[in-house]
Amino acid sequence: MAVTLADVASRAKVSSATVSRVLSGNYPVADATRSRVLRAVDELDYVLNGPASSLAGATSHLVGILVNDIADPFFGIIAGAAQSEIGGGLHGPGDPEKLAVVCNTGGSPERELTYLTLLQRQRAAAVVITGGAAERPDHLAAVAAKLGRLAANGTRIVLCGRPPLPERFPGAGPAPAGPDTAVTLAFDNRGGARRLTEHLLALGHRRIGYVAGPADLSTTRHRLEGHRAALSAAGLAEGADRLTVHGPYDRASGYDATLELLRRQPDLTAVVAANDTIALGACAALRDQDLRIPQDVSVAGFDDLPFSADAVPALTTVRLPLHEAGARAGRLAIGREEPPPGGVATVRADLMARASTAPPPDRG
Template sequence: MATIRDVALHAGVSVTTVSHVVNDTRHVSLEGRTRVEAAIRALGYVPSAVARSLKSNTTRTLGMLTPNSSNPYFAEIVRVVEDRCFAAGYTLILCNTEDESSRQSVYLKVLAERRIDGLIVVSTGDDEALVSQLRGLPMPTVLLDREIDDPGCDLVETAHRDGGLLAVRHLLSLGHRRIACIGGPEHVSAGEQRIEGWRLALSESGAASDAGAMLWRGGFTSQGGYEAMHAILRGAHRPSAVFVCNDLMAIGALRALHESGLRVPDDISIVGFDDIELAAYTCPPLTTVAQPKHLIGALAVDMLLERVDGRRREMRKLVLQPELRVRASTARFTPQSP
C-alpha cells in the first residue's frame, strides 16, 4: 500500500507539500498540486483517516445504536438517518445491541475509541449504567424514541402515551368496551407510555374495571404478539378488540387469530403502533398509530450536527405527535350471538 512518502518521491516534492494538497491546509502551486494529484492516482494512495482526524480533531463520522435491526420501524428510521448523514458529508457507523445492555455498553466504548463526532442512541431500556456512560462520553449525543432518566443529552421521540390514547379512543368510538392490550417488555419507556395511554382511555370511558387482567406482554416481535394473542384467546372472556403496542406484535396477533378461525375485524378488532410500511399490506390492512419516522430521523441528525458544529449548547427535547391510520382491521362492535 502506497504511503505519503511514496507519493512525495513519485511527484518529486516534499512530504509536507503532499500533506498540504491532501488536507487542503496551505496554498500549493498549480504545477505542484498537479504533480501530487497525478502521483496519488498512479499509486492508488489513500490518505489515512486516522491521521487526518488527529490533525483536524474531527472524523466526519457519526455513530448510532439501535436495539433491533430486524424491526422495520428502526430500519426505516436508520435509512433516514443514514441518508441525512451522507448528505451532510458524514458517514454512519451502525451498531445493533439486540436489546442487551452488556452489548450496548461494549459498543459505546468502541464508538468512543473510534473518535466519532456524535452519537444517536435508541437505548435498550432502563439501564442505570447507560446514564453514567453517556455522561462520560466526549461527543454530543441524541436519544431517539426512548427516554432514560437524567440523560444529559438531546431527545427526539413521539408522544407515546398520546398514541395509546388515539388507538383506544378509536376503538371506544366504535362501541368496544372490552379492550385488551399487548404491551412490550416492562423496562422500555416507550412501551410503558403506550400502555399508560390505554389505561387512561379506558378510565375516561368507565371501562377500566378489569383493565389489569386485560394486559399481556410480548417482546416487541411477531412471535411475542403471536404468543400473547393465543394466551388472550385461552382466557375465559375474549375481548372484542386489542390494542397492540407495536406493529410487529400486531402482525403476530393477526396470525394467531387466523389460526384460531377468528375473523378480523368481524370477530375482533386490532390496532397496532408505528405504521411500518408492512402495516398497509397485512390481511386485512392494519389500523395503527403512525409515528413520524422520517421527521424523527431527520431531526435527530439535525440536532446532533447543531451540537457537533458548535451552533447550539443547550439541551433540547422534541416530542412529536402521532396520527391514527384507520384501515380495515377495526370495525364497529357487534354483540356476538350466545
C-alpha cells in the same frame, strides 16, 4: 501519560487479551468480566491509542447509530434516514463528510454500553441512540455517565424515540449526564396509545386485550400507560391487568399472546398490539381460531410500518413519522440543524383508522 490497554487490564484484574475481546465485541466474554473491564475503562478514561488519543477534545468523523435490531423496520427506517443525512448532502471545508456506523445491540443493555465505550475510544463526532431505554436504574445511570463523558469530549448526543435523560436515578445516585447532555426527539407514545384505545372505545368495544412489549422498556411502559389512561377515563380500568400480556416486539409474541388473551376472555372483541409486527401475529392467531377481522375481533397496532396499509384488512395503527424523525436526528448529529428549545422535541403520534377495526359484534 496516556492510559494503556495494560493499565485497564491491571485495574480490571484480567489479561490484556480479555480487555481487547471486550472492546472489540467479537468474542464471548462473561457478563461479570465485561462489566469489570468497562468499569475500568470508564474509571481510567481509556481511549483509542494513536493520533486520536493525543488530541485532547478532538473528535473524528465517525457517527455511531445505536439500534435494537436493524432487521426491524422501525429501527431500519430511522437508521437509514439518519445515515442518509449524515453521509449525504453537500460538504465544504468546514463541514467534512461523516461516516455513519450502525451498531446493532440486539436489545442487550450490556452491548449498548460496549458500543458507547467503543465510540468513546474512537472519539466519535456524534452518537444517535434510537428506541426505548431499558429501565434498570443501574443501566440508566451507566448510560448517563457514559454519555456525559462523550459529551465532555465534544461528541454530540441525539436520542431518537427515547425519553430525555433524567437528572438523577432512584437507587443509583447522581449521574454525570442530565437532560442538557443530549438533544431528544421523544415519541408521543402515551398520547398515541391513548388515542388508539379511545378510537376502539368510541366504536363500542369494552372487552379489549392488550399485547405489550418487554416490561422493562420505556416504550412499552409509555404505550401501556396511554392505553390504561383511556380505559380509566371510560371507567374500565378494573381487570386491565388480566387482559394484558407482555412479550417481545415480534410476530410470534403477538400470536401466542392473542391465544392467551382468548383463553382468559373468550368473548374478547378487540386486541391492541404494542407495535404493528405484534399485530400481524395477533391477526394470524385470530384467523387460526376462525375469527374474522374486524367482524368478530378488531385489531390495532402502533408505528404504521410500511406493510400496515397493505395488510388484509388494512391495519388500524398509530403513525410515527419514523423517516422524518431519523432524518432530523441525523441533521442534529452533524450540526446541520439547530436543537429545539430546551433540547427536547415531541414527535406527534397520529391515529390511522383503517379497516381492521369496526364496532364489536352483537353477541346478545
